[in-house]
Amino acid sequence: MDAMERIEELLDEAYFTDDPAEMERLAREALELDEDNAEALILLADAVEYSEEKITLLEKARDILAEEMEGVLHSSEANVLEDETGMLYVAVLQRLGFALFSEGKNEEALDLAREIDQYDPEGETHARTLLYRVMLEMDMNSEVLQEALKDGVENLAAVHARAIAAYRLSGPGRAAYRALWDAFSAAPDIPFYILGFMTEPDDSSEDEFEEYNFAVLFEDAWSMDNELVKWITRGAILLGLTAGLFPEENVEKMMILADALEIADFVEDAMVKVESRDDWGALSRYERTGEAIKLFSAGVFLPLEG
Template sequence: MNIEQLLERLDTAETDEEISEIGRKILEIDPESPYGKLAVWETMDYEGCVENLDMLREALSGIRMIISEKDAPPNIEEDRDAQAYCTIMMNLGYSLLAEQETEEALEVAKEFANFDDEGFYPSRTLLYRCMLDLQMYRQIFDTLESDPLESVVGEHARAIALIETEAEPGEIRDAVSYAISLDPEVPFFVLNIWEFPEPEDDIDEDIEDTVNYATYVAEPWCSSDKRLAALSAPTFLFGYLTDRLNDEKEIQVLKEGYEGAGVLKEVEEAKAKIREMEQQACDPEEIDAVALGETGAIVEKLLG
């Protein structure tokens, strides 16, 4: 059986045992095959993966050469080599980040995001998380400006970078609100209002991306009181307006706080407006957009 036949088998393999066996057979024929190295690496246990990151580095060098020799840029959706290239960069980049090899992870992330120009893979999540960890706040602005794609983690990174560069409060509030608007569920996981699923839990496809985004922005947001305050104020109010909060004691404390700040009347009027939209069966995204608008206006008055 030649390598092409083995690769076809690899495409349909379902178990780790099958994938590992095929990967080893590929490496017997071609010890430098990036496909063989990726297949073997992916089926290792966690400790084995960490100890064998050089295998992924070698695989990346190999697949990079294959990509560079193509006559035209490959289509990620259709080209097996392009998909392998992205998968190798994804595995290597996120593994390096987990091992706190952040500078090397960033280099991989830059290459990854540059190639993944339509966002089929979580390249932007890796890129902006690395930049946050390295405190590259000004570079975050430049990267967002040149990035052809908008991303949830990128906009959260923008908001955090604005906080750290002491931008105008209104600009920070607008950035936080916009980041929330791209995936309104994310901050509820970040602030532990909602619990993250356990690793062994089956995650619904509907919230899988949300959980992944939240996983990678939670630590940056929670790393200082200043950041937490900037995210908490709009999130809790937005959560109250849209019934995403269900802890009655928490809601009571919130309302007392709004009353003490002199904005409870505006809050209840906004909630009535949202409730009316819900009763009229308005589109949920439209309801969230209106709720975020009301949230922004009230938070501006609340914080001055």
């Protein structure tokens, strides 16, 4: 078996292992045979914690792949994500962007997010998620609102970033209120994950796993300001009590918290409205959640200013 065959064997084993330590061992062995193997560099970066080492590995992989991609990258008609090496290149950029963000290198992460976005007109990557998260970290709230105009309400990062930016810019007004319920509507469980009202799902579906990971990424953005945390907490408690999302043993505690957050009257009003419906008791959890959010979006069920 020659060196190339051995590298392929090591990479195959690394791709299929679930053990980060084993992945690291296999990747390092492959790099001993070829220190410029981009796939081995990526696998090793995946195996190590966020750190300067991860950034260094990914930067090296990026530079190697950029040389291979030179013709594709400079072609106005080429679709980078349809090219096998191009997909790998973008995957490296995405990993590098999040690694830079984790180390507080926000301007570099923002540049990478914008670069990936250029290669991804169909929104197949996490470029927009990284873009919004970094912009929030950099307090670029007006720019966030401008960017969010390009994305629909189906884009989780856009709706959460818009909700945060709107509150930061104008406080608890009508614009922030509408944006808050857009964020809840896009994925109602995410605020509950962010606030710890729901724990990491066991044996989750791919969608649940993605929503939980999104919540982890945006938790700090929602938590940067005490009033902002209070804002999303008010929304979650209002929704949770109205739609019956909290376990029965937690309802009394949540009612006390609603009173402390000065939304008890709003909660009572909302509960009276939904429970007066003949079909309310027959609705599923999903249906109750959707109907409650529609109710909140059509009226005013949180204290507003202005």
